[in-house]
Amino acid sequence: MMSMVYLDHSATTPLDPEVLQAMMPYLTDEYGNASSVYGLGQRARQAIDQARDEVAAFYGVAAKEVIFTSGGTEGDNFAFQGIAQRNADRGRHVITSTIEHDAVLRSADALEQGGFEVTRLPVDRTGLVDPANLAQALRPDTILVSIMHANNEIGTIEPIRELVAVTRERSSAYFHTDAVQSTGKIPIRVDELGVDLLSMSAHKLHGRCYHRCWGAGTNATAVPAPRTSPASWGWRKPSASRSVTWRRTPRTSPPYATA
Ligand SMILES: Cc1ncc(COP(=O)(O)O)c(C=O)c1O
Numbered sequence: 001m002m003s004m005v006y007l008d009h010s011a012t013t014p015l016d017p018e019v020l021q022a023m024m025p026y027l028t029d030e031y032g033n034a035s036s037v038y039g040l041g042q043r044a045r046q047a048i049d050q051a052r053d054e055v056a057a058f059y060g061v062a063a064k065e066v067i068f069t070s071g072g073t074e075g076d077n078f079a080f081q082g083i084a085q086r087n088a089d090r091g092r093h094v095i096t097s098t099i100e101h102d103a104v105l106r107s108a109d110a111l112e113q114g115g116f117e118v119t120r121l122p123v124d125r126t127g128l129v130d131p132a133n134l135a136q137a138l139r140p141d142t143i144l145v146s147i148m149h150a151n152n153e154i155g156t157i158e159p160i161r162e163l164v165a166v167t168r169e170r171s172s173a174y175f176h177t178d179a180v181q182s183t184g185k186i187p188i189r190v191d192e193l194g195v196d197l198l199s200m201s202a203h204k205l206h207g208r209c210y211h212r213c214w215g216a217g218t219n220a221t222a223v224p225a226p227r228t229s230p231a232s233w234g235w236r237k238p239s240a241s242r243s244v245t246w247r248r249t250p251r252t253s254p255p256y257a258t259a
Helices: 015-028 039-059 072-086 102-113 131-137 160-170
Strands: 066-069 094-097 117-121 144-147 174-178 197-199 241-245
Touching: 039 066, 066 072, 072 094, 072 102, 072 144, 072 174, 072 197, 094 102, 117 131, 131 160, 160 174, 160 241
Parallel strands: 094 117, 094 144, 144 174, 174 197
Antiparallel strands: 066 241, 197 241
16 A cells, blocks of 8 residues: 655644643543542643643743633634724724735634724735835724734745834734744744734644644533634633633733824
């Protein structure tokens, strides 16, 4: 039989045996509910807390800023639509690029249908967003900018630090980046990039890819990953298979420089 050479690790990756080994106790004996006060539940809680600490250390954020989701799509939806809906009283304009993943593009469509205005920035021939174009697009009512870190089709790495700097100079908007393709391939520190929100997905780096999360004793299967509309923007029960990190930088008094 011919053996297959798998060359699509940007789509998903096989589970690393070490990850399976780490997950096994929680797929078998350690099935407690992390909210339970007895030993079985508390061990599940400890495992989740440890996973949260490790993700936080990896990205350079505080553990309390990490939110586990079912995957990159839900992370993007959560960040993009959650921030927009929560800040609609401050403005109803969001900015993204034309080359984002569907998880962001379709979130943008959904917001538009809900009465938000969306600016989709073009990219140059190498797939880069020009910070000058972003500067022009920012408005006093812009509440969110979402530009991906690395593109899933052409591999372009966007100048996130420059884009964040422009955003900070000219607005009080939140900055989200989709780091689903860059995590594990290039160094990423949230504190260095300066973003407010970053989403990632463990199945791109040899973690598990079920939307049914393995969760350390939690049951996340009842909440499907939303595609175009937020099923729930509240805090979800954690699962340790995939995550989005969230920096809660308060942006209440806009230092917008009127030109
Ligand atoms: C850039 C990017 N964002 C988001 C996603 C969605 O991630 P997930 O498959 O975990 O929902 C993908 C998946 O390919 C992606 O490449």
